Structures are given as C-alpha cells and as structure tokens.
Amino acid sequence: MLLGILFMFASCDVAKKVIDENMPQEQDATEDVISSITGEKKETIEDTTITKLSKKELKKLKKERERQEKIAAGDTLGFVEKTWRKYFPKKVDRIISFPNFYTQQPKSILILYPWNRSKNKTAPEMYLINLSKELSQKGYYVVPPLIIFDKYQEDTLSTAQYIKPSEAKKYKQEYGVDAVMFITIYTLNKPWWSTNINSVAEYSLISTSTTDTLFYRKADFSYDSPIPPYKVNKSKDTYEFEPRVIPLFGTCFQMQRSVFMDFPYGPYHKKHLKDQKKFSYPKEMKYKVDARPS
C-alpha cells in the first residue's frame, strides 16, 4: 500500500515535469528578435530606488504630507490658535470686510422674497418683516414688505431662487434701488422635544449698478432660553400672533439683530461712514444665544 502511494507521488511529479517542459511559454519574444538582428544585448531593469522605511519614518512622512496639504489648502493655523479663533475671531475692520460697501454707499435696498428651503411655510414673511425693520433702523431706505408680498402674490416679482445676482441691474430701473438683498432660508424650526430654536440662512447684498457683492453672510443661529426671544405687543385684536409663532418670529428677530450687528450704518443714521474702523464678523458665523439657568 505504502509502496503504491510512493509510486503514485513519484509518477505525478515526473508527469508534472514533463508537462512543464513541453508546454509553450508565454514570453514576449520581440525584444529577443530585435537583439538578435541588431546584435545588442537585452537590457535588464533593476529597481534600486526602493528603500524600506521604519514605522517611525513612515509616520513622520505621513505627518509632513498632511502638513503640506493643509498649507496648500490655506489652513496654516495650529490647533490651539484655530480653537481660539473659533471662539474669539480675529478683529477685522468693516472697511476691510466690506470694501465695496463704503465705495458705493448704497442708500436704498430691495429685499427680494426669500427662497424658502425650510419646512416652515411662513418663514419668508418673518424674515422679510424683521430684516426690513432692521435695515431701516440701520439708516437705509427699504422697499416696504407689504408691496413685496403683493407683488409676489401677483407673480410680478419672483423669489430669490429664480433671480441670478447678475440680473440685479434691472431693479435699478424698476425700483430705483441701489442694492438688492438675496436671502436663502435653510431652516427655521423648533423640535417638540427641545427648547432650542434653530435658524440658518444666507444673505447676499448685490449692487444694482456694478453687480458686486456688497455684503455676504451665512448664519447659523440658535436660541435656547426660557426667556422669550421677543416681546409681543399685547393688543386685543385679531392680529395677535398665534402662540406657536411667537418663538419662531422672535428667533428670527433676534437673528437679524445678531447678523446685521456689524452692518455699516446707512445715510439716515448719524453714524453713517463713521463706523469704518469698527469690528466686523467673519462671513460665516455661528451665533448661539444660550441663557438657560444652571
């Protein structure tokens, strides 16, 4: 039995050798043919550049590459400085943040009906009312929201979604305004399980004479406090706010105040052009009003 098995193994091995020797080999014979014709020797390439790196060296190399990528992306701050800047942003003068603003000095502003991407149906109304009030208090002439509402309902004025900033020039002729405000509302909601009200929106003010961006800001505003964000006028009439609307409207009101805190003053304000060297916020901001009792 044992002899039989050994014989089988030996015969298999012999058979394999015979097959390997007689089978045609897959080789690129073109170089051999060329070398036989020209008489030159076939070149053999040996890779000598491969160097084995230790784990430590590999880690170092990886870190260096990451650093270079960060520098290329413009992120040169260290972790500590970056975290510090997150909470205490670098002070920049308004004249540097909004250079076009001070050169063009817009006087009148048209706020287009906001592009509502949130689930709140009345968010555009809340934004329009609060923003027009805020800009008026800053010293600008704002085309009244009531007329915008009616124009929008009549379909003679579309939302900010369908108008490109490059088309802003036509509003100079139609309304005689110096700038047009485009608003995109991303969220305005208060989840039932939370006391936090969140609102995210993007604002861009475009000049109607040059189509330059005079002001741009994307804001993420959170209001978390048992104190109502807005003092309601208690009038005994049919126009009183519904209780569920008050916190949302109030948050919207607080948001406009925060976002436009560093907005340059307009010609009807006594501080007009006197605020050029005042503090200005970054273009993208997270605002949080958290006044919960501990």
Next chain:
Amino acid sequence: MKKILIITFTIFVLSSCSNALYKYYDYDNLLYAYGSRNISEKEMRKFVKKYARIVDKPKGKRELPPPGACAEYGYLLFLQGKTTEAKEYLVKETVLYPESQTYIDALTKKLGL
C-alpha cells in the same frame, strides 16, 4: 441720599432713551397677519386704522414715519377705495424719502392714480 437720587434719575433717563430711529408700534403683528393669511374687508378696515398710528404718530429719534410706511399706508387706503387719500400718502413718501420716487411712480401708474 443726594447721590442715590442722582444715580436713580440718571438710570431712569438712560432707560427711557431709545436708540431706535423709528417706532413701529404693532407693525410686526399687522404685517405678519397680512402676509400669512387672507384678510376680510371688515378686518382690513381695522387693519388700516391700526396702521394709521405708525404714520400719523411717528416717534423715535428721527420723529418721522419709518421708510416705506407712508407707501404701505397709501396702498392700503387704495385697497379700501380711498384714492385721493392714498395718493396723498404716496406723494408724502416721495417727499420724505426721495429714493422711493421710481417705484412710487410705477405704483401710482399701475393703480391708476
């Protein structure tokens, strides 16, 4: 005692001062109601009456109606059929705020005033 009185008086004076250029009264409630739901004719009359305070009793630092308020009020009067009064307020808007001239002209033309 004198010092306390002076401090209290100063606080009272400072707290009564407002930096707001214009006073809006219950503009928010009114405009939100107008923008978010349909208003009946009866409600509209009440609405215009309420709105009149913003235009006729201006307060704030400038002591003038806020920008656009006269135009809005004029437009509301037009919706009620008071065309002569409506035109008056639209003209008042252009006098107070000359930059409104272009769209007020267009609005007056559109309303046939």
